[in-house]
Amino acid sequence: MASSSIVVLLFPLLALALLSALAADNFLSIDCGSSDSYTDKNLINWVGDDAFVQNGKSQVVQIPNGVSQEMSTLRVFTTRKKNCYSIDAEKGAQFLVRGSFYYGNYDKKSAPPSFDVLLDGNFFDTIQTTAEDVIYFEAIYVARSGSIQLCLAQSKPNQFPFISAIEIRGLDPTMYSHFESNYMMVNTRRVAFGATKSIRYPDDGYDRYWDPSGDVTGILKVTSDALGIDGIVEDQPPKLAMQTAITTSKTSQPLGIIGNGLPSAEVPIYITMFFSEVNLLDSSTDVRSFQIFIDDKNPSDPIIPIYGGVTEMYIANRTGSSKTSISLVATTDSTLPPLINAMEVYYLLGPLTEGTNSKDVEGLAALQGKFSILQEWTGDPCLPSPYTWDWVNCTTDDTPRVTALYLNGYDLSGQLPDFSSMDALVTIDMHNNSLSGAIPSFLGTLPNLKELNLGDNKLSGPVPSTISKNTKLKLEDSGNPNLCASGESCKTIARNDSPSSSGSSGTKKKSSKLPLIIGIAIPAFAAFWVIVVVCVCVVTSNKRRKAAVGAIGTGQIGVANMPNGAQQGVQMDGQMAGKLGEAVMNQYEVNVEEQATPDYQQQVTPEHVQDQDDRRLHY
CATH class of the missing domain: 2.60.120.430 (Galactose-binding lectin)
Known part of the structure; x- marks a missing residue:
């Protein structure tokens, strides 16, 4: 603060109605x-x-x-x-x-x-x-x-x-003009000395509370005999407060102001005092002149109150505390003791913050305008630091920036609004909501964004190239069934990608059908052999029954009388089954070769085929 100032102000006959x-x-x-x-x-x-x-x-x-x-x-x-x-x-x-x-x-x-x-x-x-x-x-x-x-x-x-x-x-803009606008004045005391009750609106057009002063030993309460207070000063005390005052019984007795309401620690202060003569004095014999002392030093210029008017004195550009004393002391030429009608005491708080960066305030307002649930958070998003909004993270700068949005599970629904003004964002977490529509391309242009989590929503359409081509940005978009990869053509795909690869490519590799064919052919081949074995057993059984019937018809019983009968039948059935099996394997190899890649076909040599045939024939 600058050096201490004690200044006397005198304003005659200002237009109160205009100022109010x-x-x-x-x-x-x-x-x-x-x-x-x-x-x-x-x-x-x-x-x-x-x-x-x-x-x-x-x-x-x-x-x-x-x-x-x-x-x-x-x-x-x-x-x-x-x-x-x-x-x-x-x-x-x-x-x-x-x-x-x-x-x-x-x-x-x-x-x-x-x-x-x-x-x-x-x-x-x-x-x-x-x-x-x-x-x-x-x-x-x-x-x-x-x-x-x-x-x-x-x-x-x-x-x-x-x-x-x-x-x-x-x-009024002319009031309290002697403090810097980046500070706030906190009132600790406002008193109408000599008053018997509180003063406020409508007596004070600005509805300030003026408390009456208490009784103090050696202090006299006096009332003005002026018909009215016609003048008003810069800070415009109510006229009713100017009609009473306190003084001492002796000119030599200082008038001490008891109690200022200030904090115990030293703080910048702003004090205004108001004076109005209560009696019409004989100028040839009566003089009321006094000075203001702060802590018994730094006296002000002499103050001579005006009868029917107001004199204001303010103290600024200095510090004070609950220990600061204020006293009025008569000058050597004064015949009357000092008096005071009213006083206001303030301390200054500041400098005040400019608040969160306006770019971030604009972006947050867009989010709150879109999602009504977020409107429950009010006031400055970042300040003061112990009381930031639950879902933001901020820097500690004098004008803080919002660096993160943690909106996972906030039941947000609908499309994302434009909050591209929030260019200090590093992290955006909006997973586990019901966001729909396309992913805004501006998200990929935020210069500081490193993590973007949009998983488990209802987003659809392609991932913008501003995001998929941004190598500095980690994207998580799984759990959005209608979201698709970016590229020349975009079809809905299931998204089970990892964050590092999600949305980065629109090209799918052509898959081979060979595993599917093998998976079908081998069980079918095994089932076929089961059927062949069953058929052989059935045919053999039928031939034996026929031979038995024929033997009964001729009166011959026994195998010895059936030359090459059953054994020959078995041998023929085995040869037939072998040929059938060979035909099945040939057809299986043809199907496999038609589905194999050229590389695979080149690896199949005649010797390999012969080996396969040998193993097949001796199965």
């Missing part, structure tokens, strides 16, 4: 967990949160405890690492964002949870809820895109984040 116009156009109040629309006692219009969030469950608190209507319901998130509200906003416009949390024992467990709050991909704060108190945060920042993403993230097991209300207030 922007706030009216950017004024949104969301009752989380409710579906109703209503107007509260402060004339603020509230709407339910259904249109701003995807997940979560509505709950009703068990201990109303006199809280306002918007605190009686909440939305709790029991799934996902983070869940986000998305609220339209004008890019470059300045907003006050406030979130409120009231536990109210909604779950009947008497266990108030702790969780993290994120804003546009930036870690904002850890919220520790209590059993009965309303906890809220408030920040001022410039919208860096066309929406405000307010996210709740689970940081501890079984402690589920929830939220009761979200309020968005557009601020």
Whole structure:
């Protein structure tokens, strides 16, 4: 940060109505967990949160405890690492964002949870809820895109984040102009000194909460006798806050500001103070002049409050903590003690991230637009790093890139959209879904892609040449019955290829029919021989019966009286069977030779055939 600055601002008679116009156009109040629309006692219009969030469950608190209507319901998130509200906003416009949390024992467990709050991909704060108190945060920042993403993230097991209300207030662009837009201002204290009750809308057109100051020994509360506060300064405190103040009873007594709400560690700070004279002074005798000291050093220029007007002083470009002291000390020429009407204390958070690379955001938006199940993931895809989306992997750069999509088993169906803008992808895993249609050719042109798993889907058509010819890309596409290889002609084929070869060729080798023929011929040949043997046995048996009958007819019985009878019959049947077998083998060799390759035919020599014949004849 630059050197410390304490600057006094004086703005007479600005047009409040004109400066407040922007706030009216950017004024949104969301009752989380409710579906109703209503107007509260402060004339603020509230709407339910259904249109701003995807997940979560509505709950009703068990201990109303006199809280306002918007605190009686909440939305709790029991799934996902983070869940986000998305609220339209004008890019470059300045907003006050406030979130409120009231536990109210909604779950009947008497266990108030702790969780993290994120804003546009930036870690904002850890919220520790209590059993009965309303906890809220408030920040001022410039919208860096066309929406405000307010996210709740689970940081501890079984402690589920929830939220009761979200309020968005557009601020005038001239307000809080002394901090850099790549930082966020987190409010720790806003007080209307001397007030008896809180001040907010409609007294403050921007609906800032101004708490009344408590009673402090030696500190006096005073009220302005001015008929009105006609002037307004840059940060536009409400006029009602300028009508009361605190002071000391003695000019010599410094006015110490007790409590600043800052963290215990040193942080960049932004503090604004507002002053208005409460009495019409006699200029000849009365003087109220004082200086501001930070940690009892670095005094500001003298401040002389204006009766019926406003003087603003801001402290910036320095660090502070809960130990930082602020005191107002009268100058030597002052006849009256110092006073103060109102004060705001902020610390700066940043520099803010630009978010995930816009190319990846564009590609992820295309995927979410196509597959509604993915719309449950909201907020920045990569940031902050502990809360990236479940199905992406990101780099750790200040502007991270998405390097992997892990969408296996997400029940995705239909054709893949164009997400070619995601040129940092190294891995895409979309197996085990119901993706259909052709594989997009752009997948093969992603410059860093190394692994592409599209297995077990319903994809069809040819594998694009951008993929099949990409030697750096490992493709897995098995389990897609209607997918075919790329080439001049494409026919549906069964895909049981390995990842390294799948989709790389459209040419099929001509298969030989020889194994099939041999597989059929050999069993047939064996069956034939079984039939021949059976036939021989039957014929022999018949001849014996005939010879026996003839012998009975002539009165001769016995083999000795049958010269060459049965033995000759057997010998003739054997010769016939041998010839039949020889004919069958000749036909078998002809069929085999017709199916054999030329190389095989050249290897069959006459001697080989003779050997085959010899073995056949002596079988």
